[in-house]
Amino acid sequence: MSEKDYLQDITEIKNIMNKSSRFLSLSGLSGILAGIYALVGAYFARVLLLTANYDQYSYTLSETNIEYKIIGIALAVALLSIITGYILTRNKAKKQNVKIWDTTTKRLLFNFLVPLATGGIFGLIILSQGIFLYIAPVTLIFYGLALFSASKYTIGNVKYLGIVEIILGLFALYFIGYGFYFWVIGFGVFHIIYGAIMYFTLERE
Amino acid sequence: MSIIKNINKIFNNRVRLGIMSALMVNENVDFNTLKELLDVTDGNLASHIKALEKLDYILIMKSFIGKKTNTKYSITKLGELEFKKHISALEKLISQQK
Numbered sequence: 001m002s003e004k005d006y007l008q009d010i011t012e013i014k015n016i017m018n019k020s021s022r023f024l025s026l027s028g029l030s031g032i033l034a035g036i037y038a039l040v041g042a043y044f045a046r047v048l049l050l051t052a053n054y055d056q057y058s059y060t061l062s063e064t065n066i067e068y069k070i071i072g073i074a075l076a077v078a079l080l081s082i083i084t085g086y087i088l089t090r091n092k093a094k095k096q097n098v099k100i101w102d103t104t105t106k107r108l109l110f111n112f113l114v115p116l117a118t119g120g121i122f123g124l125i126i127l128s129q130g131i132f133l134y135i136a137p138v139t140l141i142f143y144g145l146a147l148f149s150a151s152k153y154t155i156g157n158v159k160y161l162g163i164v165e166i167i168l169g170l171f172a173l174y175f176i177g178y179g180f181y182f183w184v185i186g187f188g189v190f191h192i193i194y195g196a197i198m199y200f201t202l203e204r205e
Numbered sequence: 206m207s208i209i210k211n212i213n214k215i216f217n218n219r220v221r222l223g224i225m226s227a228l229m230v231n232e233n234v235d236f237n238t239l240k241e242l243l244d245v246t247d248g249n250l251a252s253h254i255k256a257l258e259k260l261d262y263i264l265i266m267k268s269f270i271g272k273k274t275n276t277k278y279s280i281t282k283l284g285e286l287e288f289k290k291h292i293s294a295l296e297k298l299i300s301q302q303k
Contacts, residue, residue: 006295006302009222013292016226020234020242103231103238 023104023154025096027088028202031195034081038188041077045070045180067132077187104153112150115142136179140169140186156202161194211294213287215260220245220253225288228263228280235277254278262287 018024052066093100119142126134144165151159165186172182216222223243227234234242240250257263262284266277280288 006299009216010292010295010299012219012222013226016223016242017230020227020238021230 018155021104021153023108025089025093025098025100026154026156026158026198027085027092028156028195028198028200030081030085030088031191031198033084033088033195034077035188035191035193035195037077037080037084038191039184041073042180042184042188045073048073049180071127071135074183108150108153111153112146114146115149116146118142119146133176133179134173136183137169137173137176140165140172140182142169143186144169156198157194161190164190211290212298213291213294215256215262216288216291218253219243220249221257224250224253224257224278225262225280225284228278229285229288233266233277233279235275239278257284260284 048066048069090100119138122142123135123138126138144162144167147158147162147165149162151162168182168186168190172179172186175182216225220243224239227239227242236250240247243250254263254265258265260283261281264279264281266279268275268277
């Protein structure tokens with residue numbers, strides 16, 4: 001065997017290892033879009049908060065309503081991001097001629113959803129107890145853990161995004177009360193930066 | 206040359222190399238996934254699997270999903286060791302020739 005054959009063998013080994021264990025079709029563009037949705041959502045939330053301050057003296061009830069409206073915006077942003085992510089990832093998978101629903105996807109989703117669902121339920125419970133202050137740190141920390149746990153099963157630097165989100169969540173816990181700004185950074189700015197890095201390093205051909 | 210000794214002739218075949226690569230990074234892989242991954246025919250894959258099993262490099266686990274048989278494969282300790290030896294031998298040969 002010549003040198004070229006050895007090299008080819010190593011390339012083939014790497015290729016099969018990646019293809020059989022990692023989901024390769026995650027779209028970086030969907031990260032950028034998710035970040036933009038988050039920023040737009042944050043803008044609407046900010047407007048809501050500012051107008052709420054105007055009729056501060058009317059009803060205390062409307063104040064709590066505002067918090068539910070903001071949670072509604074956050075959920076809408078999350079849903080829109082998931083739909084966009086799904087469509088773009090499906091298209092990318094089609095282009096690469098791979099199935100979107102195989103063992104690697106299942107493993108990726110399972111490892112992502114266990115921490116995420118835990119965080120979601122945790123969040124709902126503390127919401128039901130009226131502890132709004134802790135929502136931002138809790139969502140950021142569990143989202144970071146979900147990314148970290150899923151990172152083994154896909155390409156890109158998802159692991160680092162996860163770690164950064166966890167650290168940000170801990171900061172949000174320490175500087176309690178500024179959750180809104182930490183949310184904007186974690187779900188808006190970080191997604192755009194991460195998506196852009198992924199888009200320019202892995203997808204531009 | 207001790208490096209050449211570590212080059213395992215069994216792995217000089219693309220399909221066998223592929224089966225071992227997939228099993229190195231997965232707890233187990235089923236027949237159809239391997240077939241798709243390596244883009245080979247049933248018969249071709251089956252014969253290479255048999256060869257690797259004979260050497261005790263891989264394990265075959267048969268189970269049933271409903272009425273259908275579902276055969277999964279996993280790597281043995283010996284298989285892992287031999288494959289790692291092979292990879293490092295390949296790497297050494299490449300770096301030597303540079």
